[in-house]
Amino acid sequence: xxxxAAVRWCLRLVRAVSxxxxxxxxxxWRREWEAEIRHxxxxxxxxxxxxxxxxxxxxxxxxxxxxxxxxLRRQFTRDAELVQDARESLRLLLRQPRFAAISILTLALGxxxxxxxxxxxxxxxxxxxxxxxxxxxxxxxERQPATGRERDQVATANLLDWREQAQSxxxxxxxxxxxxxxxxxxEPVELQTGRVSPNLLPLLGATPLMGRGFHPDxxxxxxxxxxxxxxxxxxxxxxxxxxxxxxxxxxxxEPYEVVGVMPDTFAFPDPETxxxxxxxYFPYEKTRRSQRMFYAIARLAPGVPVEAAQAEMSTIAxxxxxxxxxxxxxxxxxxxxxxxxxxxxxxxxxxxxxxxVLLVLLIACANVSSLLLARGAERQQExxxxxxxxxxxxxxxxxxxxxxxxxxxxxxxxxxxVAYVGIQTIVSLxxxxxxxxxxxxxxxxxxxxxxxxxxxxxLLAGLMPGFSAAHAAxxxxxxxxxxxxxxxxxxxxxxxxxxAEIALSxxxxxxxxxxxxxxxxxxxxxxxxxPAGLLSVSIFLPSNRYPDDPQQIRFxxxxxxxxRQLPGVTAAGGVTTLPMSSVGVDHDMPFAVAGTASDTAxxxxxxxxxxxxxxxxxxxxxxxxxxRTFTSHDHAKGKPVVIVNTTMAERxxxxxxxxxxxxxxxxxxxxxxxxxxxxxxxxxxxxDTAPRPEFYVPFRQVSYGSLEVVVRTAGDPAGxxxxxKEAVFAQDPALPVAQIETMDxxxxxxxxxxxxxxxxxxxxAAIALLLAAVGIYGVVSFTTSQRTQEFGVRMALGAVPxxxxxMVVRDTMIRVAIGAxxxxxxxxxxxxxxxxxxxxxxxxxxxxxxxxxxxLALVALVCCLGPARRATRVDPLVALxxx
Amino acid sequence: MKLTYPTSLVLQALARGSxxxxxxxxxxxxxxxxxxxxxxxxxxxxxxxxxxxKQTDAQKAQRPPRRYYRLxxxxxxVLVQARDRYRALEDVRPAAxxxxxx
Numbered sequence: 009x010x011x012x013a014a015v016r017w018c019l020r021l022v023r024a025v026s027x028x029x030x031x032x033x034x035x036x037w038r039r040e041w042e043a044e045i046r047h048x049x050x051x052x053x054x055x056x057x058x059x060x061x062x063x064x065x066x067x068x069x070x071x072x073x074x075x076x077x078x079x080l081r082r083q084f085t086r087d088a089e090l091v092q093d094a095r096e097s098l099r100l101l102l103r104q105p106r107f108a109a110i111s112i113l114t115l116a117l118g119x120x121x122x123x124x125x126x127x128x129x130x131x132x133x134x135x136x137x138x139x140x141x142x143x144x145x146x147x148x149x150e151r152q153p154a155t156g157r158e159r160d161q162v163a164t165a166n167l168l169d170w171r172e173q174a175q176s177x178x179x180x181x182x183x184x185x186x187x188x189x190x191x192x193x194x195e196p197v198e199l200q201t202g203r204v205s206p207n208l209l210p211l212l213g214a215t216p217l218m219g220r221g222f223h224p225d226x227x228x229x230x231x232x233x234x235x236x237x238x239x240x241x242x243x244x245x246x247x248x249x250x251x252x253x254x255x256x257x258x259x260x261x262e263p264y265e266v267v268g269v270m271p272d273t274f275a276f277p278d279p280e281t282x283x284x285x286x287x288x289y290f291p292y293e294k295t296r297r298s299q300r301m302f303y304a305i306a307r308l309a310p311g312v313p314v315e316a317a318q319a320e321m322s323t324i325a326x327x328x329x330x331x332x333x334x335x336x337x338x339x340x341x342x343x344x345x346x347x348x349x350x351x352x353x354x355x356x357x358x359x360x361x362x363x364x365v366l367l368v369l370l371i372a373c374a375n376v377s378s379l380l381l382a383r384g385a386e387r388q389q390e391x392x393x394x395x396x397x398x399x400x401x402x403x404x405x406x407x408x409x410x411x412x413x414x415x416x417x418x419x420x421x422x423x424x425x426v427a428y429v430g431i432q433t434i435v436s437l438x439x440x441x442x443x444x445x446x447x448x449x450x451x452x453x454x455x456x457x458x459x460x461x462x463x464x465x466x467l468l469a470g471l472m473p474g475f476s477a478a479h480a481a482x483x484x485x486x487x488x489x490x491x492x493x494x495x496x497x498x499x500x501x502x503x504x505x506x507x508a509e510i511a512l513s514x515x516x517x518x519x520x521x522x523x524x525x526x527x528x529x530x531x532x533x534x535x536x537x538x539p540a541g542l543l544s545v546s547i548f549l550p551s552n553r554y555p556d557d558p559q560q561i562r563f564x565x566x567x568x569x570x571x572r573q574l575p576g577v578t579a580a581g582g583v584t585t586l587p588m589s590s591v592g593v594d595h596d597m598p599f600a601v602a603g604t605a606s607d608t609a610x611x612x613x614x615x616x617x618x619x620x621x622x623x624x625x626x627x628x629x630x631x632x633x634x635x636r637t638f639t640s641h642d643h644a645k646g647k648p649v650v651i652v653n654t655t656m657a658e659r660x661x662x663x664x665x666x667x668x669x670x671x672x673x674x675x676x677x678x679x680x681x682x683x684x685x686x687x688x689x690x691x692x693x694x695x696d697t698a699p700r701p702e703f704y705v706p707f708r709q710v711s712y713g714s715l716e717v718v719v720r721t722a723g724d725p726a727g728x729x730x731x732x733k734e735a736v737f738a739q740d741p742a743l744p745v746a747q748i749e750t751m752d753x754x755x756x757x758x759x760x761x762x763x764x765x766x767x768x769x770x771x772x773a774a775i776a777l778l779l780a781a782v783g784i785y786g787v788v789s790f791t792t793s794q795r796t797q798e799f800g801v802r803m804a805l806g807a808v809p810x811x812x813x814x815m816v817v818r819d820t821m822i823r824v825a826i827g828a829x830x831x832x833x834x835x836x837x838x839x840x841x842x843x844x845x846x847x848x849x850x851x852x853x854x855x856x857x858x859x860x861x862x863x864l865a866l867v868a869l870v871c872c873l874g875p876a877r878r879a880t881r882v883d884p885l886v887a888l889x890x891x
Numbered sequence: 892m893k894l895t896y897p898t899s900l901v902l903q904a905l906a907r908g909s910x911x912x913x914x915x916x917x918x919x920x921x922x923x924x925x926x927x928x929x930x931x932x933x934x935x936x937x938x939x940x941x942x943x944x945k946q947t948d949a950q951k952a953q954r955p956p957r958r959y960y961r962l963x964x965x966x967x968x969v970l971v972q973a974r975d976r977y978r979a980l981e982d983v984r985p986a987a988x989x990x991x992x993x
Contacts, residue, residue, distance in 0.1 A: 036958075039955065039956075039958075040912065040957070040958040042955060043949075043954065043955040043956060043957045043958070044911060044912050044913045044957065046954050046955060047911075047913070047954055047957055048913050050953075050954055068922075069913070069916065069922070069923045070923070071923075071924075072922050072923025072924035072925075072926075072927065073923065073924075073927070074924070075923075075924030075925070075927070075928060076923065076924065076927035076928055076931070079927070079928035079931060080931065083931075083935075
């Protein structure tokens, strides 16, 4: 059918108008209009209604396509302006490479450092735990409010009662950190093991990569000789053997059947766990209510809030307290969301770091802001021309902001590089405090954050200079007049930037300063022993080959004799737990001193308790202050003896000489022992933790199958590690040797958490100081150059260069003083957040604050001297002629 | 976004079953130079989504495929506000009852 003339005209019109439509939309636009015209014409034709009136209506309707096309064109032009502005900004940046480099580098540092810290915060604090429905997972702790114990582990009998009585949970699982020696695969090796109740994996929603999980009946002693391997152990120790499931391996010289391999993403209770075995209870363990050694994790029943579970568990705890007042009186249960428990120790320091790094970003933005203000002054004429040609203030502001955005985008890209390096640094510095449930890396979320940060930074840095430049009077600018109003505004803004930078830097520097002073104080503490020249090694005797005390005693006597024979070794001893060490067996032991108040106290006081060999104190360099140390006569058949430390002597012997007094330990009067020695106090739990009351018993009287053996050498202790290992193997070739470390390393590790926070906060403070210095220099240079004519006039009227120099310095130092005052006030408030990380230093420590203020003032002085000296070299004639 | 009376009319027409540019003009009485820019803006703001009619359907009717517009969930929410503001929107005729020609 031939189309009516009106339709043909309509189609022609659409074709012509389509040239207005931007190319990317043109085809679709034309198709849409043509389809509508044809559809309308055919509908009318089908009803015989296509007369001249309807054809005219169709033509009128089609003429509206002009407005449609014009609208699309206007939108396109607006978008194109952005591209044009961006291109222009790039050209400008390339013409001023020094300005561009400083601005981009500054932003890259700020954005990069913030991204790095955010990636850690995101992985550790924000992302949920990588288990099924993690919001329903809770940790169950025993707590005793009267003694301040908030999170004690759980005793077996209590745990079994909870499982039976509690309705708030679908499952309660328990676990404990353990170690098992793998033999028969090369050198014996101690593997970190999780002893876990069989319901743990279903509770977490985890399944093995190969094989199966544990069966419920494997919780029974005797049926528990099954093991799950971690992915890493399967790969490294068993060469990724695909037929590993069903094989038998020797752990602590007992045969265990491998029932499965866990995926490499599974890391519970922590990423170091290499094996999992069922947590089976011996019959006597099932009745124990006072030995709180198991961790408990539970899954809330659907719809049950934590508060309801807490209320129920408190009721159950109260009931158990009444039923077993001796062991459960005063004890409650604390239900803590697993996510909170996992990040508890990391949250505070991480949030402080995030705050610190945001301050660095603010300083970086302030810096770029001040550079832009200075550049805005140089671009006055260009902006004036744009204004005169019809660009509105909004348009000029858009243009200037695009300028900042281009820089910020380059800074953001550089920031990703900085962030990558930053993340590696943070992870390598991590003392093990950061939970590694989720990998710390630049992923989609972090990338999105960086993009957001880049836009925020460009607005922060660009808005103030943009407004300042866009609102200047075009007529004055065109004439090249630095009008007083315009000059004053830019100058005032620049000064405000200096004040802000100084204030922000002071907050950071005071924080870092306080941490440095604390660290110095910690290092000054006497550990109570001489760490240099000491090497330690963990020895655990398997109970199947060393079941009795005499065998264990003989083993350690022989081993220590053997070690003493090694060249360079001057002494050797053993103890259940070394100072600064997380390895070993730690006890809070109840005790009473006969004839003192502690003898009738209920409950009895508790002290740290360690089992040692004869030569331990001499080997460690712990001073003997009175009496004697243990000898070979202090054996099982001899008179029970103990040695106490000075803290214990001062606190529990009521001012009397402890030597010769009787001490009961372990509850009741079952273990009376004579105090035979007084030794110096040792900071066992870290240099920053005060020594606690402590007593030692001889290993011949209280034998123990696990000792930390320590040797003192005349030379480098690390050098004899091989010889020590050989000595152990010579004594028992099937014994794994774990944790060979020098005491200096142990001491160093104990300081790692403090060092982590110090290095990062110190690093941020150093960046802040550098940025502030660059910022001050830039602003003083700019404001001084703005005052060239003024200086010329002054010098023409008789001012000498010294006057000009002093004027510039005085002006700068006034801003610095204002910034310092504001910064000090803010620092005093903010540094309280660091209180828990400080040691023997108050958050308001006047020495730190004074030193920071003086140091910063000195840096500011040095920064302003250069521009000030340049101002003194102004030739009055040249300056006046320029006017 | 700026919720003008014509914009509200277009939203209402879409809700009442008019899904093509010319149908919306029929339903609202607005000229094409108003309706199309409104549709483009609504599309850009995510209040309206558009797709092309299937080639096979168009071939059956022996004409080129038409562009089909519909309200998104956000668009429906804005329409609720628009109805509160402009009571007269109820006068927009449903697609089935619309005039055959304008």
